[in-house]
Amino acid sequence: MAKVTNNELIELLGARFGDKITAVNEPYGLLTFSTTKDxxxxxLAFLKESEVANMNFLTDITAVHYPETKHLAVVYHLHSMVKQIRIRVKVFIQEQNPTIPTASGLWNSANWMERETYDFFGVKFEGHPNLKRILNMDELNVHPMLKQYPLEDPNRVDKKDEYFGR
Structure with a gap:
């Protein structure tokens, strides 16, 4: 099997999805683009099933919180072991209603990755077979990776600069 290039993948995606593929760049050679949740x-199915892309391995699903814009980015990392290429796909969703369709129908491994992303960021994956917390306590009422809380207690005295000669 011949390797595929980032340019070939972008042309393939552009021909299929048109203006739904945005913000294309290649940080450190890793093809990265954004799309919409609809x-x-x-x-993802096209990338997995396409003979050209053959993205047969879901490496990770996670999220990034952007509190200044009130958005969350759900980030998918895909890998084609056959074509020897990796890509990153981002979907920006609203912080107030963080829902996105589940990818667990495409990759069984998405089940746990989506549960972890729900647990830490509060992203609700619509259609997920068992969306519940897996690492935090069930009674925890927050999602700890959201940047809504101060990093440290402002009343701590052991962090004052004068104690360190600054």
Missing amino acids: VIIDV
Whole structure:
């Protein structure tokens, strides 16, 4: 099997999804692009089933919180072991209603990755077979990776600069 290039993947995605593929760049050679939540499952399925892309391995699903814009980015990392290429797909969703369709129908491994992302960021994956916490306590009423809380107690005295000669 011949390797595929980032340019070939972008041309393939552009021909299939058009303006639904945005913010294309290649930080450190890793093809990265954004899409919308209404076509994310179609994009992921296309990348998995396409003979050219053959993204047969879901490496990770996570999220990034952008409190200044009130958005969360759900980030998918895919790997084609056959074509020897990796890509990153981002979907930006609203912080107030963090829902996105589940990818557990495409990859069984998405089940646990989505549960972890729900647990830490509060992203609700619609259609997930068992969306519940897996690492934090069930009675925890917050999602600890959201940047809504101060990092440290402002009343701590052991962090004052004068104690360190600054």
